[in-house]
Amino acid sequence: MTPGLSGLRIERVQTFAVALPTHRSFGVSGGSVAVAGRPSIRILVKVSADGVHGWGEATPIPAWTYETAESIVTTIDRYLAPAVIGTSAWNLDAVDAAFDRAVNRGFSIGAPLAKSAVDVALHDLLGRAAGVPLGVLWGQRRRETIELGWVVSGQSPAEVADSVTEGGDAGHRAFKVKIGLHDEDTDTAVVAAVREHAPAGAPIWVDANQAYTVPAALRMARRLHELGITAFEQPLPANDIAGLRRLRESSPVPVALDESLRHPSDLATFVRLEAVDVAIAKVQRSGGLTLSRRLCALAEDCGVELMGSGLTDSDLGLAASLHLFAAYGIDSPVDLNGRQFIGSPYAAGTVVVEKGTARVPDSPGLGVEVDESVVRELAVDVLEQRG
Incomplete structure (x- = not known):
């Protein structure tokens, strides 16, 4: 393992609900996904570890699944982030296990959009720390x-x-x-x-x-x-x-x-x-x-x-x-x-x-x-x- 990666421990997880411009309307059988002229909300997540950071994203679409912008923010801030602070950033298996303890599985998986945003941000962080894109990692x-x-x-x-x-x-x-x-x-x-x-x-x-x-x-x-x-x-x-x-x-x-x-x-x-x-x-x-x-x-x-x-x-x-x-x-x-x-x-x-x-x-x-x-x-x- 790269020495720089082995010492990285998760120090902070931040969430930002951002209003992005919507170019055109879009819908699925469950309802509207995007409405032209109305901002589209995405939850961006920044994970920091020893001066290195990475970014991830969650897409709240209540017409498609049960996670909303509000639930994603509170799930990450109040449950997922506290569960992984201090964990080695490279130990994605331990992070996944901690997520499941914090928000347990239902029929298959609990709060996948919220978990995904943090997981992707950790991958971005690890690639940046190693100086390589994910495929090389x-x-x-x-x-x-x-x-x-x-x-x-x-x-x-x-x-x-x-x-x-x-x-x-x-x-x-x-x-x-x-x-x-x-x-x-x-x-x-x-x-x-x-x-x-x-x-x-x-x-x-x-x-x-x-x-x-x-x-x-x-x-x-x-x-x-x-x-x-x-x-x-x-x-x-x-x-x-x-x-x-x-x-x-x-x-x-x-x-x-x-x-x-x-x-x-x-x-x-x-x-x-x-x-x-x-x-x-x-x-x-x-x-x-x-x-x-x-x-x-x-x-x-x-x-x-x-x-x-x-x-x-x-x-x-x-x-x-x-x-x-x-x-x-x-x-x-x-x-x-x-x-x-x-x-x-x-x-x-x-x-x-x-x-x-x-x-x-x-x-x-x-x-x-x-x-x-x-x-x-x-x-x-x-x-x-x-x-």
Whole structure:
């Protein structure tokens, strides 16, 4: 172990709720994720150890999961931070165990977004202390670039045409469509419009965010197959293991799991029950990079295909995901859509994205230079009492 790393002990964990600019509106089957003209709240976390620091991010989306901006701040400040102060920064296994003692697991994992922000910040700190990017720290980096899919935000054929054209003009060659927002006929029409306006042969996959029942999902799968869709992401509720097994047995389109895979042990269950075709790697959903690496390695060892996704992250989350996906060589287009919907004015130097392709950062840690003065300017008090 590098001598400089072995002596690092966590001294301070700080949270900053920041209001970031929203470029365009975005919704999932559970509700709104971002609203144009209204700031998007992200929780940035700074971990300090012996003069070195690292940054992480949490994305509160109550329409997608139970963690809110308020709960993430209080979980970190009152439970996670006290549990790890004084712990060796390099001992990520001990940090993970301390997290589980502080906020225990429910069905699969407790408070994954809050835990992820601290875990990612520790990875950034360790990379900066060693002077290397995360891939070097891990000894694992199989790709230098990652192709980004464009998320189609329109929910009518006309809006879809405009969104696909915008994505194509920005250099994107693959498209992701959110469905489950309407009835089955309208959902199908939206996907058909994407297929119509996308370049011939462009990969298109859909994400229902748990919106369907088994019968409805089977009907949709048959329609999606006719449209040449490459994957059907999270069609059923996360804990409907029996339903997902039934669907996988009959679906002509590969079934990909996202919300179902909070913890690596969840993937182990779905593999044993033959209820998964594709595993979605998502840093925040899985409690950070430590558990995400375990999940990706398990998928790889079990022969389960990996795809990549994010949580409308700003640039810190974008960089963390790129390092993870590059480490495991994910070569299909990924859903890292933060740049499409929000800005990251706190990032002085960050990820380069050109023509729909992101370059994995080469700078130490995550490779994102955070201007703390801007973070403090953007900070808001999410715990302020409301009348």
